[in-house]
Protein backbone atom coordinates (compact mmCIF):
# COMPACT_ATOMS: atom_id res chain seq x y z
CA UNK A 218 0.00 0.00 0.00
CA UNK A 219 1.48 3.34 -1.01
CA UNK A 220 1.67 6.21 1.47
CA UNK A 221 0.22 8.62 2.35
CA UNK A 222 -3.01 6.90 3.25
CA UNK A 223 -6.39 8.54 3.69
CA UNK A 224 -8.89 6.44 5.64
CA UNK A 225 -12.53 7.48 5.49
CA UNK A 226 -14.59 6.02 8.32
CA UNK A 227 -18.25 6.26 7.31
CA UNK A 228 -19.30 5.58 10.95
CA UNK A 229 -23.06 4.97 11.25
CA UNK A 230 -24.19 8.38 10.10
CA UNK A 231 -27.61 8.49 8.47
CA UNK A 232 -25.86 9.72 5.32
CA UNK A 233 -24.26 6.28 4.79
CA UNK A 234 -27.28 4.04 5.23
CA UNK A 235 -28.20 1.63 2.44
CA UNK A 236 -27.16 2.56 -1.10
CA UNK A 237 -25.52 5.79 0.09
CA UNK A 238 -22.56 3.79 1.43
CA UNK A 239 -21.64 2.52 -2.02
CA UNK A 240 -22.14 5.96 -3.48
CA UNK A 241 -19.60 7.52 -1.07
CA UNK A 242 -17.21 4.61 -1.60
CA UNK A 243 -17.40 5.21 -5.37
CA UNK A 244 -16.50 8.85 -4.77
CA UNK A 245 -13.49 7.67 -2.75
CA UNK A 246 -12.56 5.42 -5.65
CA UNK A 247 -12.85 8.22 -8.23
CA UNK A 248 -10.63 10.54 -6.21
CA UNK A 249 -8.16 7.73 -5.50
CA UNK A 250 -7.95 6.97 -9.23
CA UNK A 251 -7.58 10.57 -10.34
CA UNK A 252 -5.02 11.48 -7.66
CA UNK A 253 -3.11 8.20 -7.29
CA UNK A 254 -3.49 8.51 -3.50
CA UNK A 255 -4.49 5.50 -1.41
CA UNK A 256 -8.00 6.00 -0.02
CA UNK A 257 -9.48 3.33 2.24
CA UNK A 258 -13.25 3.25 2.75
CA UNK A 259 -14.82 1.95 5.99
CA UNK A 260 -18.54 1.49 5.31
CA UNK A 261 -21.03 0.42 7.98
CA UNK A 262 -21.15 -3.29 8.75
CA UNK A 263 -24.44 -3.88 6.91
CA UNK A 264 -22.89 -2.69 3.63
CA UNK A 265 -19.36 -4.05 4.09
CA UNK A 266 -19.46 -6.98 1.68
CA UNK A 267 -21.58 -5.16 -0.91
CA UNK A 268 -19.23 -2.18 -0.99
CA UNK A 269 -16.12 -4.37 -0.95
CA UNK A 270 -17.35 -6.30 -3.99
CA UNK A 271 -18.25 -3.17 -5.95
CA UNK A 272 -15.22 -0.89 -5.67
CA UNK A 273 -11.56 -1.46 -6.41
CA UNK A 274 -10.12 0.55 -3.51
CA UNK A 275 -9.35 -1.11 -0.17
CA UNK A 276 -12.44 -1.49 2.00
CA UNK A 277 -12.06 -2.00 5.75
CA UNK A 278 -14.52 -2.94 8.45
CA UNK A 279 -15.16 -0.41 11.23
CA UNK A 280 -14.61 -3.10 13.83
CA UNK A 281 -13.48 -6.68 14.33
CA UNK A 282 -14.13 -8.79 17.40
CA UNK A 283 -11.81 -11.26 19.13
CA UNK A 284 -13.78 -14.29 17.97
CA UNK A 285 -12.84 -17.21 15.78
CA UNK A 286 -15.51 -18.80 13.58
CA UNK A 287 -17.93 -20.91 15.61
CA UNK A 288 -20.90 -20.89 17.92
CA UNK A 289 -21.26 -17.24 18.89
CA UNK A 290 -23.78 -14.67 17.76
CA UNK A 291 -23.62 -11.22 16.23
CA UNK A 292 -19.85 -10.74 16.33
CA UNK A 293 -17.62 -9.48 13.52
CA UNK A 294 -15.05 -12.23 13.15
CA UNK A 295 -11.86 -11.39 11.24
CA UNK A 296 -12.56 -14.48 9.16
CA UNK A 297 -15.97 -13.14 8.05
CA UNK A 298 -14.43 -9.76 7.27
CA UNK A 299 -11.93 -11.47 4.99
CA UNK A 300 -14.67 -13.56 3.37
CA UNK A 301 -16.75 -10.42 2.69
CA UNK A 302 -14.04 -9.13 0.38
CA UNK A 303 -12.79 -6.47 2.78
CA UNK A 304 -9.03 -6.00 3.01
CA UNK A 305 -8.75 -4.95 6.63
CA UNK A 306 -10.38 -3.50 9.69
CA UNK A 307 -10.30 -0.79 12.30
CA UNK A 308 -9.90 -2.09 15.85
CA UNK A 309 -10.53 -0.27 19.13
CA UNK A 310 -12.00 2.92 17.71
CA UNK A 311 -12.72 5.20 20.66
CA UNK A 312 -16.42 4.75 19.85
CA UNK A 313 -16.02 0.94 19.87
CA UNK A 314 -13.34 0.08 22.39
CA UNK A 315 -11.81 -3.24 23.35
CA UNK A 316 -9.74 -4.15 26.43
CA UNK A 317 -5.99 -4.43 25.73
CA UNK A 318 -5.88 -8.22 25.88
CA UNK A 319 -8.74 -8.41 23.39
CA UNK A 320 -7.02 -5.99 21.00
CA UNK A 321 -4.07 -8.33 20.95
CA UNK A 322 -6.25 -11.38 20.20
CA UNK A 323 -8.19 -9.54 17.49
CA UNK A 324 -4.99 -8.32 15.80
CA UNK A 325 -3.60 -11.85 15.88
CA UNK A 326 -6.78 -13.34 14.36
CA UNK A 327 -6.66 -10.68 11.61
CA UNK A 328 -3.04 -11.50 10.87
CA UNK A 329 -3.93 -15.19 10.76
CA UNK A 330 -6.54 -14.69 8.08
CA UNK A 331 -4.57 -12.15 6.08
CA UNK A 332 -6.39 -8.87 6.66
CA UNK A 333 -4.76 -5.58 7.61
CA UNK A 334 -5.29 -3.81 10.90
CA UNK A 335 -5.60 -0.17 11.93
CA UNK A 336 -5.71 -0.03 15.71
CA UNK A 337 -6.93 3.25 17.21
CA UNK A 338 -5.49 4.87 20.34
CA UNK A 339 -6.65 7.87 22.37
CA UNK A 340 -3.19 8.72 23.68
CA UNK A 341 0.51 8.48 22.89
CA UNK A 342 1.00 6.02 25.77
CA UNK A 343 -1.71 3.69 24.53
CA UNK A 344 -0.35 3.90 20.97
CA UNK A 345 3.09 2.78 22.21
CA UNK A 346 1.57 -0.20 24.05
CA UNK A 347 -0.50 -1.18 21.01
CA UNK A 348 2.63 -1.04 18.84
CA UNK A 349 3.81 -4.18 20.65
CA UNK A 350 0.96 -6.08 18.93
CA UNK A 351 2.46 -5.15 15.53
CA UNK A 352 -0.65 -3.91 13.75
CA UNK A 353 -0.17 -2.54 10.22
CA UNK A 354 -1.23 0.95 11.28
CA UNK A 355 -1.99 2.86 14.47
CA UNK A 356 -4.32 5.86 14.41
CA UNK A 357 -4.10 8.38 17.23
CA UNK A 358 -7.30 10.36 17.86
CA UNK A 359 -7.92 12.60 20.88
CA UNK A 360 -11.61 11.85 21.61
CA UNK A 361 -12.46 15.45 22.55
CA UNK A 362 -11.61 16.62 19.02
CA UNK A 363 -13.64 13.98 17.18
CA UNK A 364 -16.45 15.43 15.07
CA UNK A 365 -15.27 18.98 15.76
CA UNK A 366 -14.10 21.75 13.48
CA UNK A 367 -10.53 22.01 14.73
CA UNK A 368 -8.09 19.46 13.36
CA UNK A 369 -5.87 17.51 15.75
CA UNK A 370 -2.98 18.79 13.63
CA UNK A 371 -3.72 22.34 14.83
CA UNK A 372 -5.24 21.67 18.26
CA UNK A 373 -2.64 19.16 19.43
CA UNK A 374 0.27 18.73 17.00
CA UNK A 375 2.37 17.29 19.83
CA UNK A 376 0.15 14.23 20.15
CA UNK A 377 0.77 13.46 16.48
CA UNK A 378 4.55 14.01 16.62
CA UNK A 379 4.93 12.10 19.88
CA UNK A 380 2.84 9.17 18.66
CA UNK A 381 4.97 8.89 15.54
CA UNK A 382 8.17 8.81 17.62
CA UNK A 383 6.80 6.41 20.25
CA UNK A 384 5.34 3.94 17.76
CA UNK A 385 8.35 3.95 15.42
CA UNK A 386 10.62 3.40 18.45
CA UNK A 387 8.80 0.15 19.05
CA UNK A 388 8.35 -0.91 15.43
CA UNK A 389 9.37 1.16 12.40
CA UNK A 390 7.15 -0.85 10.07
CA UNK A 391 3.93 0.40 11.64
CA UNK A 392 2.32 3.29 9.78
CA UNK A 393 0.98 6.07 12.00
CA UNK A 394 -2.21 7.94 11.18
CA UNK A 395 -3.83 10.82 13.01
CA UNK A 396 -7.46 11.78 13.18
CA UNK A 397 -10.12 13.97 14.81
CA UNK A 398 -11.35 17.13 13.15
CA UNK A 399 -9.35 16.54 9.95
CA UNK A 400 -11.27 18.11 7.08
CA UNK A 401 -9.04 19.78 4.51
CA UNK A 402 -6.00 19.32 2.32
CA UNK A 403 -4.19 21.72 4.60
CA UNK A 404 -4.88 19.42 7.57
CA UNK A 405 -3.56 16.42 5.64
CA UNK A 406 -0.43 18.32 4.61
CA UNK A 407 0.20 19.32 8.22
CA UNK A 408 -0.30 15.71 9.39
CA UNK A 409 2.43 14.57 7.01
CA UNK A 410 4.73 17.42 8.10
CA UNK A 411 4.26 16.20 11.68
CA UNK A 412 5.52 12.78 10.59
CA UNK A 413 2.24 10.90 10.14
CA UNK A 414 1.80 8.49 7.24
CA UNK A 415 -1.79 9.52 6.70
CA UNK A 416 -5.09 10.49 8.28
CA UNK A 417 -8.28 8.88 9.56
CA UNK A 418 -11.39 11.01 9.20
CA UNK A 419 -15.17 10.80 9.06
CA UNK A 420 -17.38 13.89 9.27
CA UNK A 421 -15.17 15.96 6.96
CA UNK A 422 -16.32 13.71 4.11
CA UNK A 423 -19.54 12.04 5.23
CA UNK A 424 -21.18 15.21 6.59
CA UNK A 425 -19.84 17.51 3.86
CA UNK A 426 -22.35 19.26 1.59
CA UNK A 427 -20.32 17.91 -1.33
CA UNK A 428 -18.39 14.77 -0.23
CA UNK A 429 -16.62 14.43 -3.59
CA UNK A 430 -15.30 18.00 -3.38
CA UNK A 431 -14.23 17.37 0.22
CA UNK A 432 -12.29 14.27 -0.91
CA UNK A 433 -10.68 16.16 -3.76
CA UNK A 434 -9.60 18.88 -1.33
CA UNK A 435 -8.00 16.31 1.00
CA UNK A 436 -5.56 15.18 -1.70
CA UNK A 437 -4.86 18.52 -3.32
CA UNK A 438 -1.38 19.08 -1.78
CA UNK A 439 -0.22 15.47 -2.12
Ligand code: G3P
Nearest residue numbers: 363364397398418419420
Ligand atom coordinates in the same frame (compact mmCIF):
# COMPACT_ATOMS: atom_id res chain seq x y z
O1 G3P B 1 -12.65 7.55 12.79
C1 G3P B 1 -12.53 8.88 12.49
C2 G3P B 1 -12.87 9.75 13.60
O2 G3P B 1 -13.17 9.26 14.81
C3 G3P B 1 -12.65 11.18 13.45
O3 G3P B 1 -13.91 11.70 13.20
O4 G3P B 1 -15.47 13.29 12.31
O5 G3P B 1 -13.49 14.08 13.58
O6 G3P B 1 -13.20 13.14 11.31
P1 G3P B 1 -14.02 13.13 12.57
